Amino acid sequence: MEGTDVTTHPALDDEQQQLDRSFALLGDGAPDLPPLFGRIDDAGGSRYVGRTDVRDESGDAVVVAWHAPEAGAFYQACATEPAGVMLKRVVTVSGRQVIAVHDEIADGAAGDVSSARDQRPVVGKVVVAALEQFRTGALADATATLRPEQYDAIRRPARGVLVIQGGPGTGKTITALHRAAWLAANDDAVRAGGLLVVAPTPTLRNYVADVLPRLGAEAVTTDIGALYDGPATVRGRDTRPEAARVKGSAVMAMVLRRLVEATDGPATPEDLLRGLYADPALLERLADDLLKAGQRDVLYREPAPSAADEPWTVDDLVLLDELAHLLGRATPRFGHAVVDEAQNLSPMQARAIARRCRDVTLAGDLECSTGPGKHDEWSELTGYFGSEWGEATLSLGYRVPRPVVELSRRQLPDGGPLELARSLRDGLGLPLVRRVDPGDEAAVALSAGEAAAGTGFKVGVVVAPARYDETLRYCQSAGVKVGDGRDGDLAQPVTLLPADLANGLEFDAIALVEPAEIGDGTELGRRLLYVAMTRCTQSLAIFHSAPLPAGMEHLERPASPQEPEVEHRPRPARSEDLYDLFKLLRDDDRMLVEVLIRRLLRDSLERED
Numbered sequence: 132m133e134g135t136d137v138t139t140h141p142a143l144d145d146e147q148q149q150l151d152r153s154f155a156l157l158g159d160g161a162p163d164l165p166p167l168f169g170r171i172d173d174a175g176g177s178r179y180v181g182r183t184d185v186r187d188e189s190g191d192a193v194v195v196a197w198h199a200p201e202a203g204a205f206y207q208a209c210a211t212e213p214a215g216v217m218l219k220r221v222v223t224v225s226g227r228q229v230i231a232v233h234d235e236i237a238d239g240a241a242g243d244v245s246s247a248r249d250q251r252p253v254v255g256k257v258v259v260a261a262l263e264q265f266r267t268g269a270l271a272d273a274t275a276t277l278r279p280e281q282y283d284a285i286r287r288p289a290r291g292v293l294v295i296q297g298g299p300g301t302g303k304t305i306t307a308l309h310r311a312a313w314l315a316a317n318d319d320a321v322r323a324g325g326l327l328v329v330a331p332t333p334t335l336r337n338y339v340a341d342v343l344p345r346l347g348a349e350a351v352t353t354d355i356g357a358l359y360d361g362p363a364t365v366r367g368r369d370t371r372p373e374a375a376r377v378k379g380s381a382v383m384a385m386v387l388r389r390l391v392e393a394t395d396g397p398a399t400p401e402d403l404l405r406g407l408y409a410d411p412a413l414l415e416r417l418a419d420d421l422l423k424a425g426q427r428d429v430l431y432r433e434p435a436p437s438a439a440d441e442p443w444t445v446d447d448l449v450l451l452d453e454l455a456h457l458l459g460r461a462t463p464r465f466g467h468a469v470v471d472e473a474q475n476l477s478p479m480q481a482r483a484i485a486r487r488c489r490d491v492t493l494a495g496d497l498e499c500s501t502g503p504g505k506h507d508e509w510s511e512l513t514g515y516f517g518s519e520w521g522e523a524t525l526s527l528g529y530r531v532p533r534p535v536v537e538l539s540r541r542q543l544p545d546g547g548p549l550e551l552a553r554s555l556r557d558g559l560g561l562p563l564v565r566r567v568d569p570g571d572e573a574a575v576a577l578s579a580g581e582a583a584a585g586t587g588f589k590v591g592v593v594v595a596p597a598r599y600d601e602t603l604r605y606c607q608s609a610g611v612k613v614g615d616g617r618d619g620d621l622a623q624p625v626t627l628l629p630a631d632l633a634n635g636l637e638f639d640a641i642a643l644v645e646p647a648e649i650g651d652g653t654e655l656g657r658r659l660l661y662v663a664m665t666r667c668t669q670s671l672a673i674f675h676s677a678p679l680p681a682g683m684e685h686l687e688r689p690a691s692p693q694e695p696e697v698e699h700r701p702r703p704a705r706s707e708d709l710y711d712l713f714k715l716l717r718d719d720d721r722m723l724v725e726v727l728i729r730r731l732l733r734d735s736l737e738r739e740d
């Protein structure tokens with residue numbers, strides 16, 4: 132703690148008084164959340180920043196809302212560029228008590244900041260402290276610690292398209308949501324038209340539903356399939372990626388238009404689409420010049436007994452939505468739309484969103500595409516929306532430890548087009564690799580996961596989609612308690628996840644089972660592996676029996692014929708001996724010891740505080 136004991140900071144009493152006063156002014160209407168989290172002193176005077184305005188009896192601001200122009204300096208100034216700010220203070224509150232203050236800028240210069248060792252970027256210690264908290268499964272609250280590059284993206288004008296891109300864990304989701312709330316507070320047209328947020332997984336949608344109200348905004352939050360408000364709902368999944376690719380391709384708009392034009396009398400979107408899938412001759416007549424024979428073939432399916440029994444997929448629902456529009460059904464309109472994991476949008480999905488709103492924020496990373504098609508450029512998507520588009524690139528990594536960032540980028544062609552995000556995290560060091568007997572990969576990974584979870588870690592055990600059912604059955608029969616990640620159950624200490632549903636999630640530790648099955652040599656496989664590896668905040672462990680895939684082969688070690696006997700070593704006296712002993716531990720035990728040491732250190736530091 133380098134001598135700065137934040138809990139006895141002389142400013143604590145002042146800030147406590149300010150907090151008490153704010154609570155008193157809010158009276159019974161005071162929210163559970165603290166009314167202030169920051170303070171800024173500059174030529175304009177001294178101001179407190181919080182979630183909403185707090186005014187005194189005469190109407191003067193006691194706390195300014197984070198989205199007010201007066202709060203701007205709090206986000207634009209940072210330790211490396213104080214820009215005339217004398218004091219930038221983050222105030223940490225628990226209940227109604229100020230428990231810590233961190234001055235990122237003090238007396239007009241860098242104050243309470245992390246060191247720049249190991250190329251770690253210079254940021255306020257409070258950011259590092261926030262990141263060190265153990266994951267709760269939900270993403271952490273970042274309003275008090277938004278960085279200047281994030282704040283800049285948040286305030287770009289609402290019109291047209293803004294792409295917020297950046298490597299894994301650079302805060303694209305957080306930034307896009309703050310942008311939504313900022314626009315709702317500052318742009319009359321957005322406020323009047325309302326916000327639409329499209330997010331692919333239940334976890335992300337729950338997160339949005341939790342965060343936006345705290346930022347003072349409301350939105351309609353949905354996944355892409357649920358945009359369609361007809362009777363059909365998602366009941367199936369295209370097992371062939373080619374089928375999903377064709378359904379999502381832009382030519383389907385023309386095929387459906389011709390279908391509607393060729394239809395006499397009233398028809399529902401459901402009847403039209405299942406009729407089209409079941410009639411190769413009709414499809415050939417309508418799409419001979421638009422789809423190749425092989426592409427038409429993948430669309431074929433026997434009709435179910437009724438429309439309600441059809442195994443509708445997400446991409447089917449998007450086509451139903453287009454048909455509903457062509458049949459003249461009204462589509463609700465919004466003032467601004469935010470799309471998370473936007474790299475996975477198909478052209479038809481982009482059209483469905485654009486029908487509702489042409490001014491959009493697309494948050495995503497093209498290298499994390501895990502849909503059936505990958506866009507090489509954002510312009511392939513932005514053209515479906517408003518005519519103007521711009522991009523904001525986030526460069527500071529908040530989630531992924533540096534060694535994991537470096538390893539994961541070997542999965543990208545040429546290390547990826549974006550500059551390496553500078554990571555704020557050291558994590559628990561180099562990824563661990565453990566070679567196990569064939570057939571034991573998942574069992575060993577799960578038991579290492581349980582051990583890490585026993586120390587307070589949230590753990591994700593990631594398997595190839597084809598291995599998921601078998602692994603879940605193993606867990607049930609062997610009594611291993613895991614959350615079923617495919618159902619969005621992230622409440623357990625250990626979650627089992629198929630690699631294709633890892634997008635957007637975050638865990639303390641990731642245990643990767645047989646990466647060669649996930650990576651499978653295809654471009655999509657490599658991206659799935661990349662996404663899976665970059666979900667961890669602390670440690671990555673790899674369990675395999677097959678040879679490691681490209682990008683990891685340098686980690687390959689021969690299987691050790693015999694486990695080393697640790698117990699019979701003489702009691703170590705010197706730290707070098709301890710280190711030798713540590714090196715003898717198996718990889719998963721080593722992970723456990725590292726976690727324990729870390730916990731002990733944290734507990735002792737907290738006690739000192």
Ligand SMILES: Nc1ncnc2c1ncn2[C@@H]1O[C@H](COP(=O)(O)OP(=O)(O)OP(=O)(O)O)[C@@H](O)[C@H]1O
Pocket residue numbers: 258261270271272273276277278281297298299300301302303304305306496529530634635636637665
């Ligand atoms: N300014 C910030 N201060 C503190 N924490 C932050 C900040 N920005 C982002 N974070 C944290 O970093 C983590 C990653 O953020 P987020 O999920 O928004 O990133 P992302 O770029 O959308 O990630 P991915 O696309 O890989 O899922 C979250 O826990 C978030 O709370």
